[in-house]
Amino acid sequence: MQLPRLVTLLAVLGLSTLAQAAPTHYPLTLQNCGMPLTFQHAPDSAVTIGQAGTEMFYALGLGDRLVGTSLWFNDVLAQYKVQNDKVERLADNDPSFEAVIGKRPQLVAVQLEWMVGPQGVVGTREQFHELNIPTYLMPSDCEGKDNLVGADGTRLEPFRIDSIYNSISQLAEIFDVQARGERLNSELKARLAKAAATVKGKDLKDTSALFWFSSADLDIDPYVAGRKGIPDYMLQTLGVRNVVQSDEEWPTVGWETIAKANPTFLVIARMDRRRFPADDYQKKLEFLRSDPVTRNMDAVRHNRIVILDAHAMQASTRLFSGMETLASAINGFDLAP
Template sequence: MPALAQTSYPLHLSNCGVDLTFEAAPQSVVSVGQAATEILYALDLGDRVLGTSVWFSSVLPQFEAVNAGVPRLADNDPSFESVVALRPGLVAVQYEWHIGPQGIVATREQFADLGIPTYTLPSDCVGKDNSTGSDGTRLDMYTMDSLYQGVEELAQIFDVPERGTAMVAALREREAAAIATAGALALDDASAVFWFSSAEMDIDPYVAGQGGAPAYMMQALGLRNVVESNEEWPVVAWETIARANPSVIVLARMDRRRFEADDIERKLEFLRTDPVVSQMEAVREGRIVILDAHGMDPSIRNIDALETLSAALAGFDLQ
């Protein structure tokens, strides 16, 4: 039998503007961001995860057992001290706004000064300007390729490249199948809006702009995004959304309760009772799709979300 592929060390990577060199596979890692956590679990590296943080939803069912044995440093933002206290061989990061040039946890230099390398998922920096606020602005349309790059590079770092290759191949196959299902519908000018949350129920919502993961899903499945902003999650007035009259409304479901509108039941109640929103065609016709909130951020859950949305479109009369 041929030998399994192995990483050749020293491994040199350019990661979100930072040059990294690994002399050997890290023996431990702390994750700051659910997307990074679930990639590590999917690569069967759970035994090296010392702690996790920044959670939107419950861990994927297939990872419940391994996750139960890993300390959670914080539901949301961990402190710099709590991460470095574990002395991890690597910190795997989902968002630059947590660990980056103006990171609210720390900068990458602060970790490097302590001899701790950081790796940021390319999905948060490829074709994106994160200097414009916490969510950043997409300069180029997000594609799954940047997420797949993160999977394969983490697999390389931890000397399990064959696991990364196999995982990406399986995700690509599912991605193509979901797109083909929607393509067969031959949608004609169908449109959508993705509502993530709102700081208050009676003010303008955070919706998906042009370029992020939801925009990629809409483009891939033949839907037009009624929100034209290039911000990742702009605030747009409901009156503006109502005038655009999207064919489909997609809602985020999450465990997080930072805002009142994080609760999916409050979102649904608002759609039914608000004088303006309740008159939208998508609400009256019941063309509402509920997706896992973390599936709206760059993550391996994008494929689950793509499949769910594609299947829902097949049940709507949008021709």
């Protein structure tokens, strides 16, 4: 098929999808993390606590509804910079309750329950709802998870990728942009399938890995990805074993224990925040190559280290680019014994 005809066909199919998407019928009531939320109309304004929700808003074309954002790990993607420049950054990390309600949002979208929840550092859902401000929690952080156990919560069930698609669909329904949500989910599913296909046929049965997020200090145990969480899902999807067996989201594990497990490769987080010394991935690399315990690990000696955006290790739209980066890196590794 000639290119002009193909472009025309894709445009027609896109318009068809837009035409078929059913509009939201208000009042809309939906269940969110054990709590009913009712909307009489699409919110005119919103605040996000968490980069995942912020970039979902941008991907859905809802940047004009955002009046405040907070809790960032990486700089915004280039394609969202124009939208993001118009939104006030309330805090790089956790904002105050007063800063959030001061924007008078008609919705607060929250990535992590430890920010807004029973022991939320920003506040509880009830505090917001008493002011008639609904809070939408990302299902990925409340479904099959106990956030009262462990520093970052404990997974009772393995993370499900459908929780991301569900967030996109529900936000699209709340704001009456269902066609955009359907299109975004279709694109993400296709990217995930393509990433998995990248390593298909590669013998990975004896391959293992470790995700290192950060460390409160470089000379103490690091925060690494536990079993059942988002990084574990990424590894399982690609056929790789996680050497960490804890069900905590991001447990601390000693380097001696990690070295004994001797993972085939390491994935280390790159982030633009500087909350801890090891937020700087260059310092992670320096530590791995100089520490007497870590420098003798196979992954370090053979330079099997993958640099991945921290945000790609979370339940966000960046998880899919993270899968692409990870699959490409694995495919390029020489895993011969």
